[in-house]
Amino acid sequence: MTKMPAPEPESSAARVALWRALHLEVDAPPPILEDRIGLELLAPDPNWRERGDMHPGFTRPFRASIVARARYIEDLVAERAALGVDQYVILGAGLDSYAQRRPQADDHVRRVTVYEIDRPGPQAWKRRRLTELDYGPSSQPRFVPVDFEAGDDWRDKLAQAGFDMGRPAVVVSTGVSMYLSKEANLATLRQVAAFAPGSTFAMTFLLPLHMADPAVRPGLELAEQGARASGTPFISFFLPEEIQALARDAGFAAVRHVTAAELGRRYFSGRSDGLRPPENAEELLIATT
Numbered sequence: 001m002t003k004m005p006a007p008e009p010e011s012s013a014a015r016v017a018l019w020r021a022l023h024l025e026v027d028a029p030p031p032i033l034e035d036r037i038g039l040e041l042l043a044p045d046p047n048w049r050e051r052g053d054m055h056p057g058f059t060r061p062f063r064a065s066i067v068a069r070a071r072y073i074e075d076l077v078a079e080r081a082a083l084g085v086d087q088y089v090i091l092g093a094g095l096d097s098y099a100q101r102r103p104q105a106d107d108h109v110r111r112v113t114v115y116e117i118d119r120p121g122p123q124a125w126k127r128r129r130l131t132e133l134d135y136g137p138s139s140q141p142r143f144v145p146v147d148f149e150a151g152d153d154w155r156d157k158l159a160q161a162g163f164d165m166g167r168p169a170v171v172v173s174t175g176v177s178m179y180l181s182k183e184a185n186l187a188t189l190r191q192v193a194a195f196a197p198g199s200t201f202a203m204t205f206l207l208p209l210h211m212a213d214p215a216v217r218p219g220l221e222l223a224e225q226g227a228r229a230s231g232t233p234f235i236s237f238f239l240p241e242e243i244q245a246l247a248r249d250a251g252f253a254a255v256r257h258v259t260a261a262e263l264g265r266r267y268f269s270g271r272s273d274g275l276r277p278p279e280n281a282e283e284l285l286i287a288t289t
Contacts, residue, residue, distance in 0.1 A: 007121035011230070012175065013094030014042055015053055019063045020070070022049070026056040028273035032067040033074075037097035041129045061216045065277040068263040069174055069284060073202050074098060076286075077170050080200060081109050087169035089115045089158065090141075091188075092176045095126065099141040114141035115163055117154050155191055168198035168289070175282075178206045178234040179227075182246075185236055189250035189287070199289045201252070207280050208237045216278040240283065247287040258284035 008014075017038025024031050048054060077088050077098075090096055093116035102109060116123070123145050130140055144161045146154045159165055171192050177185050192201045209220050224234045238246075240257040247255040260277040263284075268276045 008125055009042075009095055009122045012227075013122070014038075016066055016175065017042060017095040017097075018044070018048060018054060019059060019066050022054060022056070022059070023063050023067050025049075027060075027063065027275050028271060032064075032267050033071045035070070035097050035101065037100050038095040040133055041095055041097075041126065058219065060275065061213070061278040061281075062219060064268070064275050065260065065282055068260070068267055068277045069204055069282070071267055072258065072263060072284065073172050073174070076200065076202060077112065078109050080168075080170050081112050085168050085170060085198065085200075086112045087115070087163060087167060088112050089117065089163070089169055089171040091117050091154070091171065091173040093118045093141075094122070094175075100130070100135055100139045102139070113162075115144055115158060115161060116141040117144045117146050117158065120145035120147055166196055168196045168200075170200045170202070171195065172202045174202075174204045177203060177238070178236055179232055181235055186246055186250060189247050189252070193247075193251035193287070193289055195289055197253075197289050201247075201285075201287045201289075203243075203285045203287070204282050205238045205243050205285060206234065206236075206282050207239065211280040213278040213280060216281055220281060243285050247285060250287075251289075252287035253289055255285065255287045258286055 009017075017035075020033060020035040021039035024034060024036065053059065088098070090098070096116065099114040099116070102112065102114065118126075123143055127140075127143060142161045142163075144154070144157050146152045146157050148154075155165075163169070173188065180188070189201070189203075192199070195201075206220075209217060209224065212220050227233050240259075244255045244257060260279045260281065260283055264276045
């Protein structure tokens, strides 16, 4: 019997990886995040930059948002690692490359164990590509394949992979909440709120589209239409006070909203190209146990 190839990454994961690489090519220095590894893994057609969803002008605010959220989360992991938190869990990891870039980081960051949770098919594809590109064991995460459709419990799978539920962690979920119902988002919040005291959850959420910066609203509406057409529609949008209330109801001890404006002040001030993440689009919830 012919062996079927492992499924490729989700289109949204591939797009994010290419945007991270495009940031290094078309935006002015200094880069907010240096990441070409997703591009290496994908090895796209040489004409990938000519795709409509890669147009430098149209994708500019979305690139800014993607690299801003990634930089903030990686700084958060480093900050927590300096305090002794050495477990980092990425829900829906896609083509995240933190584990591959970590060996060049500070000593306390190199001690962090990275757990990547994703669907079995795309994760198997990623593992194969990392091997083909000679990324050795020290630059690979602990892969945690979870078949959500079959009812797998990701916390159980995480523990089976060696995660210590008795010690704190940083847990992140980016670009996922809009595809889940309010009830499913609340369930995830409750699951992470049950982690050991001192754990931190970083989660992105989309504000209602009519609130978005006018410059990016057409792009968001196109993304929503494309997601619906592909069978993975955007389901959930949250006002900041709504997502914070959900996190408190789930049991988190403290919650806060990180705005795009805050990310802009922190990472984009003084740039020669005026690059900034759009306001009232995708923003961050940070919750601690």
